[in-house]
Amino acid sequence: IEEGYMTFTNEEILQCFEPVVNRILELVRNQIIAIQAQNRTLQNVLVVGGFGASEYLFQQIKLHVPPQFQAKVVRPMDSVAAIVKGAVTAGISERVVTSRVARRHYLMATLQPFKEGHHPEAYRVPSLDGKDRCKFTRQIFVQKGQRVKIGEPVKVSFFRQVAPGATLMYEDILYACDDEICPEYTKDPRVKEVVTLTSDLSRKNLEKDFERMDTPQGTFYRVYFDIYLTLDGSEFNAELVCQGEVMGRCTSRFR
Secondary structure, eight states: OBTTBOOOOHHHHHHHHHHHHHHHHHHHHHHHHHHHHTTOOOOOEEOOSTGGGOHHHHHHHHHHSOGGGGGGEEOOTTHHHHHHHHHHHHHHOSOOOOEEEOSSEEEEEEEEEOOTTTSOGGGEEOOTTSOOEEEEEEEEEEOTTOEEETTOOEEEEEEEEEOTTOOSEEEEEEEEEOSSSOOSBTTSTTEEEEEEEEEEOTTSOHHHHSEEEEETTEEEEEEEEEEEEEESSSOEEEEEEETTEEEEEOEEEEO
């Protein structure tokens, strides 16, 4: 402060806006992932609103979107008033979209109990509880043609048998299938990988927080957690919950 004036450097000013800019960049990334997960074509990334008039924000969005989308980041001439105009239009409209019909099956890979004579022998894998499992089986959590409420997450439950000292970071792949009847195994070429979700439970203590199981095959812990997926075409979000505690968002990596 000098003679009653406070002076800030450019870097200090940018630091003030950095948190909200990062949140906007994350929102844009998640929306792009959601559009790709729906197998739709991104038309434009429209930057509007009062903050949308910021040249810095506009350039940051162009810098952080995938290269093939940089030319699609646009800002209309009346960007400041665009939201108000849109709100008025929505307010006088009698039709409000509250749900969408899923155009694809959405599924996750599971390890189901191995069924003799049904599952391929090559898919048989041992497990820590002594019961053989079948890899590449799947759990469908959204059926093609199912009506999904906009903004309402779908709960997907997970269970793992974890050996003592093992990591509490897990990766799961979200798959999609366009066929009317989804194949039984994720290895089928008609089943496509969409996004890899990384769940971080490292804040938990394996020995203290999870049930211990002692079997002839050895000791393991039963780890249960849920991922709440919002996947309605306009938003993609994966929230991790373990033992009733919200652990944050899963890291998403588009395939």
